[in-house]
Amino acid sequence: MGTFIQLVVDGLSTGSVYAAIALAIVLVHQATGLINFAQGGMAVLAAYFAWWLTNQGLPLIVAILLSIVFSFALGAVVERWLMRRFERGDPDTAVVATIGLLTLITGIAGWLWTYNNQQFPSLFPLDTVSFLGVSVSIRSIGTTAVIVVAMILLQALFVGTKLGLALRAVAINPQSAAFSGLPVGRLLMVGWGLAAVLGAVAGALVAPQLTLTPGMLDNALVYALAAVILGGLTSPVGVVVAAWIIGVLENLAAVYVPFIGYDLKVAVPFILLFVVLIVRPQGLFGRKTVVRV
Amino acid sequence: MASASSLSTSSPSTPSPAGQSFRQRPWVRMAFPLVVAxxxxxxxxxxxEFANETVARIGVFAVAVLGLNVVMGYTGQxxxxxxxxxxxxAYVTAYGVQNDWNIVLVFVLACLIPAVAGLIVALAAARLGGLAIAMVTVALPIVGVPLAKRLSEFTGGSQGLSARFAETPExxxxxxxxxxxxxxLVIGGVVFLLTRYLVRGKYGRAFAIVKGNENVASSMGISPYRYKVLAFTIASLIGGVSGFLYMLVIQYTSPETMSFGHSIxxxxxxxxxGAGSIVGSILGGAWYVLVPQLTNAVDASLTALLQGAVLLIVLFVLPGGLASLPRVLARGRRRSGADRGPGAPPTTPSSTAGSGTAAEGSERERQGLA
Incomplete structure (x- = not known):
C-alpha cells in the first residue's frame, strides 16, 4: 500500500509537468489555432538558460525566475517573428513550422551546451516525509504544488484581469477583438509568452529528475499531446485531469505490469489514446464541434 | 522520376504549339523518360563505389520520403x-533473412506488416479531425525505440540486427x-511509378480534395476518414518497402534507426x-542523405540547428520546396521580362515537375468532373 501511494504521488508530480506543457499547448491553440510541437523545446531552452545562470553563480531560485522572464520574451518573439506568418494559413504548414522550430531550438541548445547530460540542481530537497505511515518524496509534492499554483495564477489572470479578458476575446474572435480596438498582435505575443512561461516552470521542475539534455522533453511532448487529445482541445480542465491520469497510470503500469516496465511506460498514454479515440473521439471532456458548410 | 514532367497538357488552356516550351513537345516527352532510364x-x-553507395542510400530515403508525401504532401495529414x-x-526484413525465409516472402511481409500497423494507427488517429494524426504519430518513434529494445528476441535489442542478402549473382x-x-533503382523505380499513377489518378484527386477541404470532400461523397486511412496505410506500406531497401543497402538496423530525431x-x-511532388521526394531523399554528410564534415553539433533553420527558411520563402524552384524562377523571370512582349515562354502550372499542390489538385478535380 505504501508503494502504491508513493507511486500515485510521484505520478501526480510527473503528471503535473505534462499538464503544464499540455496546458501551454492548449493556450497557444486557443489563441492562434495551431499546435505548438516546440512547446517542450522552448521549455528545455529555458531550463538550459536557468542552468547556465546558476553556473554563473546566481542562486537557483533567481535563475529560474530570470529564465521565466526569458521564456516570456522568447514566446513573444517566436510568435511575432516566426509563427505569425503561419497562423492564418494552412494549419498543416504551421505544424511543420513548429516542428522546424523544435529542431532549431534543440539544435541551438545542443550547439551551445553540447548534447551531454547536465546536472540541474533541484529546487526541493530530495528527502521524503512520512505522512500517515507512508513516505512521500518532497520533490513530488513540491513539483505538483508549484505547478498547481502556476495554473491557478494563470486562471486568475484570465478570469480576473482586464488583460485576461482581452486575451480571451482574441482567442474567441480575433476579428471582433480587433474591431473593438484591442491590439490583437500584441495580445497574441502575450498569449505565447504566458504559454512559454508555463512550460519553463515545468522544465525547471523536471530537469533535475531527467537531467538536462536538448531532447529532455521529447517524451513529455508525447504525454502532453496525449493529454491534449484525451482531455479535448477545448477543455483546459480536462487536459489537466487527463495529464494527471496519464502520469499516475504510467507510473502504476511501470511497476505492476511486468511487460511494460520503466522502459516501455511511454507506451501507456499511446494505448490509452487508442482506446479513447475509438470509444470517444472528441476526448474525455471535449465537445463535438459541428461545422457549418 | 523524370517522367513526372509528362503531365497531361491536353487541357484547353494549353497555348499554341509555337509557345510550347521545349519540355512540352511530344517527342521530348516521349524521349525524356527513356534518356533518364x-x-x-x-x-x-x-x-x-562510394558514389554508388550514396546514390543507393538516396534511393532508400527517397522511397521513404515518397511514402510520407502520399499522406502529407498529397492528402495533407x-x-x-x-x-x-x-x-x-527493416526489422521484418532482417528477421526474415536471418531465419532464411524466401526473399520474396520477406519482401511481401516487409510491405504488409508495416501496412497493417499503419492501418491500425490510422483507423484510430483519423477519427479525430484536424491535427490529431500529427499528434498521435509523434508517439510512434518515441514508443518504437523502447519497444524495439524490449522485443530483443526479434530485434536483437539495443545491438540491433544485421543481415546480408541479395548476393550479386555470378x-x-x-x-x-x-x-x-x-x-x-528497380524496386524504387517501380514504387515511384506506381505512386505516380496513384496520385495522378482517381485516388490522387480524392486525396487532393480531402487535403483542400474535407467538408467539400464529404459533400461529394468522398469520405475524408476513409481516404485519410487509405493514404496513411499506403504511406506505411511504402515505408515498409523503404525499410526493405534500407536493409539491402545498409545491412544493419537498430532501435536508433527509428528515433524521433530521424523522424523529424x-x-x-x-x-x-517539395511537398506533394514526385521530384520533390527524390530531392528530399538526397537532402536527407547528403546534408548530414556535409554538416558533419563542417561541425556535427550544428546539424540539428541547420536542419531547423533551413526548414523554417524554406517554409518562409519557398513553401513548395526545392521542387518548385524552377517554377518560382520562371515566374520571376517572366515578371521581369513582362514588358518585353509575348516572347517569354508561357508556363502553365502543369508544365512544371512538381504538381499536386492543393490548388492544382482541385483544378484537376474540376476538369475531371466537367
Missing part, C-alpha cells in the same frame, strides 16, 4: 511516424555496390524537397 542504367557501371514504418520494414559480373544500386529529419527532408 538509360542514364540510370549506365550510371552504376561508371560511378566509383502531417505524419511524424513515417520512420517507424521504415524501421518495422553471371552479372557486377560488384556488390553496383548490383545493390540496380536493385534499389525525414519530415524536414520532405518539406524541403
Amino acid at each position: 538509360v542514364v540510370l542504367a549506365v550510371l552504376p557501371l561508371v560511378l566509383p 502531417v505524419s511524424l511516424g513515417q520512420i517507424f514504418f521504415l524501421g518495422v520494414g 553471371w552479372t559480373g557486377l560488384y556488390d555496390d553496383q548490383w545493390q544500386l540496380y536493385l534499389v 529529419e525525414l519530415l524536414a527532408a520532405m518539406v524541403i524537397g
Whole structure:
C-alpha cells in the first residue's frame, strides 16, 4: 500500500509537468489555432538558460525566475517573428513550422551546451516525509504544488484581469477583438509568452529528475499531446485531469505490469489514446464541434 | 522520376504549339523518360563505389520520403511516424533473412506488416479531425525505440540486427555496390511509378480534395476518414518497402534507426524537397542523405540547428520546396521580362515537375468532373 501511494504521488508530480506543457499547448491553440510541437523545446531552452545562470553563480531560485522572464520574451518573439506568418494559413504548414522550430531550438541548445547530460540542481530537497505511515518524496509534492499554483495564477489572470479578458476575446474572435480596438498582435505575443512561461516552470521542475539534455522533453511532448487529445482541445480542465491520469497510470503500469516496465511506460498514454479515440473521439471532456458548410 | 514532367497538357488552356516550351513537345516527352532510364542504367557501371553507395542510400530515403508525401504532401495529414514504418520494414526484413525465409516472402511481409500497423494507427488517429494524426504519430518513434529494445528476441535489442542478402549473382559480373544500386533503382523505380499513377489518378484527386477541404470532400461523397486511412496505410506500406531497401543497402538496423530525431529529419527532408511532388521526394531523399554528410564534415553539433533553420527558411520563402524552384524562377523571370512582349515562354502550372499542390489538385478535380 505504501508503494502504491508513493507511486500515485510521484505520478501526480510527473503528471503535473505534462499538464503544464499540455496546458501551454492548449493556450497557444486557443489563441492562434495551431499546435505548438516546440512547446517542450522552448521549455528545455529555458531550463538550459536557468542552468547556465546558476553556473554563473546566481542562486537557483533567481535563475529560474530570470529564465521565466526569458521564456516570456522568447514566446513573444517566436510568435511575432516566426509563427505569425503561419497562423492564418494552412494549419498543416504551421505544424511543420513548429516542428522546424523544435529542431532549431534543440539544435541551438545542443550547439551551445553540447548534447551531454547536465546536472540541474533541484529546487526541493530530495528527502521524503512520512505522512500517515507512508513516505512521500518532497520533490513530488513540491513539483505538483508549484505547478498547481502556476495554473491557478494563470486562471486568475484570465478570469480576473482586464488583460485576461482581452486575451480571451482574441482567442474567441480575433476579428471582433480587433474591431473593438484591442491590439490583437500584441495580445497574441502575450498569449505565447504566458504559454512559454508555463512550460519553463515545468522544465525547471523536471530537469533535475531527467537531467538536462536538448531532447529532455521529447517524451513529455508525447504525454502532453496525449493529454491534449484525451482531455479535448477545448477543455483546459480536462487536459489537466487527463495529464494527471496519464502520469499516475504510467507510473502504476511501470511497476505492476511486468511487460511494460520503466522502459516501455511511454507506451501507456499511446494505448490509452487508442482506446479513447475509438470509444470517444472528441476526448474525455471535449465537445463535438459541428461545422457549418 | 523524370517522367513526372509528362503531365497531361491536353487541357484547353494549353497555348499554341509555337509557345510550347521545349519540355512540352511530344517527342521530348516521349524521349525524356527513356534518356533518364538509360542514364540510370549506365550510371552504376561508371560511378566509383562510394558514389554508388550514396546514390543507393538516396534511393532508400527517397522511397521513404515518397511514402510520407502520399499522406502529407498529397492528402495533407502531417505524419511524424513515417520512420517507424521504415524501421518495422527493416526489422521484418532482417528477421526474415536471418531465419532464411524466401526473399520474396520477406519482401511481401516487409510491405504488409508495416501496412497493417499503419492501418491500425490510422483507423484510430483519423477519427479525430484536424491535427490529431500529427499528434498521435509523434508517439510512434518515441514508443518504437523502447519497444524495439524490449522485443530483443526479434530485434536483437539495443545491438540491433544485421543481415546480408541479395548476393550479386555470378553471371552479372557486377560488384556488390553496383548490383545493390540496380536493385534499389528497380524496386524504387517501380514504387515511384506506381505512386505516380496513384496520385495522378482517381485516388490522387480524392486525396487532393480531402487535403483542400474535407467538408467539400464529404459533400461529394468522398469520405475524408476513409481516404485519410487509405493514404496513411499506403504511406506505411511504402515505408515498409523503404525499410526493405534500407536493409539491402545498409545491412544493419537498430532501435536508433527509428528515433524521433530521424523522424523529424525525414519530415524536414520532405518539406524541403517539395511537398506533394514526385521530384520533390527524390530531392528530399538526397537532402536527407547528403546534408548530414556535409554538416558533419563542417561541425556535427550544428546539424540539428541547420536542419531547423533551413526548414523554417524554406517554409518562409519557398513553401513548395526545392521542387518548385524552377517554377518560382520562371515566374520571376517572366515578371521581369513582362514588358518585353509575348516572347517569354508561357508556363502553365502543369508544365512544371512538381504538381499536386492543393490548388492544382482541385483544378484537376474540376476538369475531371466537367
